[in-house]
Amino acid sequence: MTASQTLKRFVAPLVDPAVYDFWAQKLSPTLSWERCLARIESRHVEARDTISLVLKPNRRFQGFQPGQHLNVTVEVNGIRLTRSYSPSNALRSDGRIRLTIKAIPEGKVSRHLVHHSKVGDVVELGTTFGDMTLPKEAAAWLFVAAGSGITPIMSLLQTLLQKPLEQPVALIYWARTRADLCFSEDLHSLGKCDPLLKIHTVLTRESERLPGELDGRPREALFRNLVPDLERRRVYVCGPDGFVNSVRELVEPQAALFRAESFSPAPVVTRAGAPVTVTLSKSNISVQIPSGTPLLKALEDSGLKPAYGCRMGICNTCSCQKQSGSTTDTRNGTVQNEPSPVRLCINSANSDLTLEL
Amino acid sequence: MTSSMTSVLNRSQKKANRPSDEQLAAFGAELDALRERTLSDLGERDARYIRRIVAAVRYTEVLGRGLLFFGLFPPAWIVGTLLLGIAKILDNMELGHNVMHGQYDWMNDPHLSGKSFEWDLVGTSDHWRKTHNYNHHTYTNIKGMDEDIGYGVLRLFPEQRWRPFFLGQPIYALIFALLFQWGVAIQDLRFGKFFNGKKSGKEMLGEMKPFLKKARRQLIKDYVIFPLLAGPFFVPVILGNLVANGIRNLWTYTIIFCGHFTADVQLFPKKVLKDETRGHWYFRQIRGSSNLTGSKLLHVMSGNLSHQIEHHLFPDIPAHRYAELSVEVRAICKRYGVHYNAGSLLSQFSQVIWRILRYSLPSKYVPINASA
Numbered sequence: 001m002t003a004s005q006t007l008k009r010f011v012a013p014l015v016d017p018a019v020y021d022f023w024a025q026k027l028s029p030t031l032s033w034e035r036c037l038a039r040i041e042s043r044h045v046e047a048r049d050t051i052s053l054v055l056k057p058n059r060r061f062q063g064f065q066p067g068q069h070l071n072v073t074v075e076v077n078g079i080r081l082t083r084s085y086s087p088s089n090a091l092r093s094d095g096r097i098r099l100t101i102k103a104i105p106e107g108k109v110s111r112h113l114v115h116h117s118k119v120g121d122v123v124e125l126g127t128t129f130g131d132m133t134l135p136k137e138a139a140a141w142l143f144v145a146a147g148s149g150i151t152p153i154m155s156l157l158q159t160l161l162q163k164p165l166e167q168p169v170a171l172i173y174w175a176r177t178r179a180d181l182c183f184s185e186d187l188h189s190l191g192k193c194d195p196l197l198k199i200h201t202v203l204t205r206e207s208e209r210l211p212g213e214l215d216g217r218p219r220e221a222l223f224r225n226l227v228p229d230l231e232r233r234r235v236y237v238c239g240p241d242g243f244v245n246s247v248r249e250l251v252e253p254q255a256a257l258f259r260a261e262s263f264s265p266a267p268v269v270t271r272a273g274a275p276v277t278v279t280l281s282k283s284n285i286s287v288q289i290p291s292g293t294p295l296l297k298a299l300e301d302s303g304l305k306p307a308y309g310c311r312m313g314i315c316n317t318c319s320c321q322k323q324s325g326s327t328t329d330t331r332n333g334t335v336q337n338e339p340s341p342v343r344l345c346i347n348s349a350n351s352d353l354t355l356e357l
Numbered sequence: 358m359t360s361s362m363t364s365v366l367n368r369s370q371k372k373a374n375r376p377s378d379e380q381l382a383a384f385g386a387e388l389d390a391l392r393e394r395t396l397s398d399l400g401e402r403d404a405r406y407i408r409r410i411v412a413a414v415r416y417t418e419v420l421g422r423g424l425l426f427f428g429l430f431p432p433a434w435i436v437g438t439l440l441l442g443i444a445k446i447l448d449n450m451e452l453g454h455n456v457m458h459g460q461y462d463w464m465n466d467p468h469l470s471g472k473s474f475e476w477d478l479v480g481t482s483d484h485w486r487k488t489h490n491y492n493h494h495t496y497t498n499i500k501g502m503d504e505d506i507g508y509g510v511l512r513l514f515p516e517q518r519w520r521p522f523f524l525g526q527p528i529y530a531l532i533f534a535l536l537f538q539w540g541v542a543i544q545d546l547r548f549g550k551f552f553n554g555k556k557s558g559k560e561m562l563g564e565m566k567p568f569l570k571k572a573r574r575q576l577i578k579d580y581v582i583f584p585l586l587a588g589p590f591f592v593p594v595i596l597g598n599l600v601a602n603g604i605r606n607l608w609t610y611t612i613i614f615c616g617h618f619t620a621d622v623q624l625f626p627k628k629v630l631k632d633e634t635r636g637h638w639y640f641r642q643i644r645g646s647s648n649l650t651g652s653k654l655l656h657v658m659s660g661n662l663s664h665q666i667e668h669h670l671f672p673d674i675p676a677h678r679y680a681e682l683s684v685e686v687r688a689i690c691k692r693y694g695v696h697y698n699a700g701s702l703l704s705q706f707s708q709v710i711w712r713i714l715r716y717s718l719p720s721k722y723v724p725i726n727a728s729a
Contacts, residue, residue, distance in 0.1 A: 018468040022415050078404030080465040309491035312638075314672055316459035316471050317491050332393050341462040341470065 036060035066155040071126030086152035090159040138166040146174040146239030165196040280357040296344035313346035325353030372696040385636030418444035428593025442604035450660025480542030498645030526717035537606040616665035620708040642669035647698035
């Protein structure tokens with residue numbers, strides 16, 4: 001434990017983190033007693049509707065492993081919203097991370113970051129997760145990416161190429177058009193730096209192809225031609241749900257190892273009355289309740305006893321943080337898919353939920 | 358003479374007028390629509406507002422406490438004490454009270470979360486969330502359920518039975534005002550039960566633990582740590598902190614009493630709770646509350662509880678919106694003939710004083726069922 005950590009532990013009972021943060025952030029906007037904040041240091045347009053942000057986190061940042069996702073929280077119109085993005089760079093000695101983000105049409109956070117974020121803005125970083133990470137031993141790799149699924153793959157590739165490759169590595173990268181390709185220059189120079197690395201781009205909506213570019217959806221012949229030794233490759237795939245599923249069907253049976261990450265779609269909303277699973281993260285309990293019933297009543301019917309007061313949405317006694325899932329406000333029918341505090345008495349589940357209870 | 362008598366009667370009858378069930382249903386629907394419209398508009402503007410209030414609390418506290426270190430110099434002591442008083446008032450009312458109602462929960466900011474906010478008062482926030490957010494806001498002005506009616510020590514309505522004890526009420530009211538934060542802090546501890554033997558000392562102590570811990574922290578902060586920081590000039594700091602707490606106590610007491618104990622405010626019997634509709638509930642909130650008219654400064658310094666009516670209708674809507682909501686609430690009330698009780702601080706507080714004095718003396722007991 002360093003001297004500053006010891007001092008911190010000693011004075012902690014006297015410090016109100018909110019007050020500390022308020023004054024510390026007058027000095028530097030990313031200082032915080034306990035939260036991991038990061039400042040946007042630069043913006044770079046990467047492809048159509050896509051930018052890369054270089055972030056400088058404060059000392060609370062725990063780091064990440066190449067290939068993992070990271071929760072990023074930003075404030076949009078006064079509301080803090082959280083999404084996961086993958087750093088698209090290898091670990092850097094100065095601790096900076098690069099996030100590459102594509103604006104999606106209905107995406108509040110991605111549109112905010114791509115169109116409105118400025119150098120100097122502060123975002124909050126949360127936990128990292130994901131198991132598409134690199135093992136210590138060398139291996140033959142096939143990376144398959146579609147769209148912004150390239151971001152964790154880029155981090156993995158850059159990490160691998162910090163040393164000369166011992167075994168073959170291939171990347172097959174799908175995008176709609178050439179204008180949608182991220183890291184074109186980086187990939188081009190990476191491709192030249194090691195003869196064991198092969199990079200293939202597949203464009204699905206480009207009218208004319210240049211030499212070396214492919215087209216069409218994932219299909220068996222394409223994989224067979226590009227990677228004849230599939231059975232010795234470890235395969236990591238990242239892309240939209242449908243894409244990942246079709247690659248899985250084609251490749252998983254033959255590959256030496258198969259791991260995939262797909263962009264998490266909005267929570268699956270069921271019809272009212274259908275059972276959903278509610279996980280209470282603090283008590284480590286899961287129960288099945290009917291969707292469409294106010295959560296307080298449904299949890300009580302399952303034999304649980306959450307705190308409550310007025311049972312009509314006034315007193316806030318039964319409020320707790322919803323960590324994931326979709327709920328409906330039973331008074332006005334408003335659907336809330338974001339993590340946020342919910343009052344159990346006036347909200348019902350539309351999907352599986354995780355509550356901080 | 359007779360005609361003026363009738364007009365007086367008419368006026369007070371008009372104030373107590375309760376629309377029919379159908380009218381109340383429509384009345385409730387209009388208020389619901391207003392609520393939804395406001396909720397869907399919450400955003401950047403509200404976030405900026407509450408952060409400005411946070412900043413105001415932080416700056417006034419630092420300036421106030423800083424000046425008190427130079428408290429041997431009288432002007433510094435006076436300004437320092439006033440600023441610290443303002444910091445405590447803002448922290449309690451526009452920030453703490455409102456945040457704890459969950460008014461800013463939609464921002465999803467852990468520092469502004471209704472469930473976890475803790476304020477600069479001897480009472481714990483958890484305790485407040487129960488007595489105030491739950492008891493007082495759900496059962497507003499229902500005799501026997503809303504313990505804010507006289508706080509168990511005052512007789513403010515003819516529906517409360519007179520006892521000789523209440524003759525001393527003007528004195529109790531003054532002491533209660535000066536020590537308001539302590540009164541509110543122990544409201545739920547029910548010392549009465551302990552004194553008449555229904556609760557053991559051990560139980561009492563157990564229930565008091567969170568309060569004792571919080572009170573100790575507050576006392577150490579205001580009367581040990583900051584005075585010590587002033588070194589040899591500790592006396593003006595202690596006095597300044599004491600007076601700042603006193604200013605805050607008197608002010609919050611005044612605002613809260615003006616919100617519920619003015620002349621035309623109505624009490625309700627428990628039976629109204631049976632099958633109470635949304636419209637009835639709104640009606641009860643309006644008839645149990647009264648507003649203060651005045652400047653923007655008055656509204657901010659009262660945590661917008663000067664709009665007590667709007668606060669009771671929409672306790673979870675950010676309070677700085679009440680001023681604009683009040684225009685529409687007033688118009689809706691007018692349409693349905695529901696009396697909207699508003700007046701200046703002077704007029705409303707005189708009515709409170711009148712109640713304190715009048716009902717310290719014997720008066721005919723009015724059974725609650727008859728009055729509703």
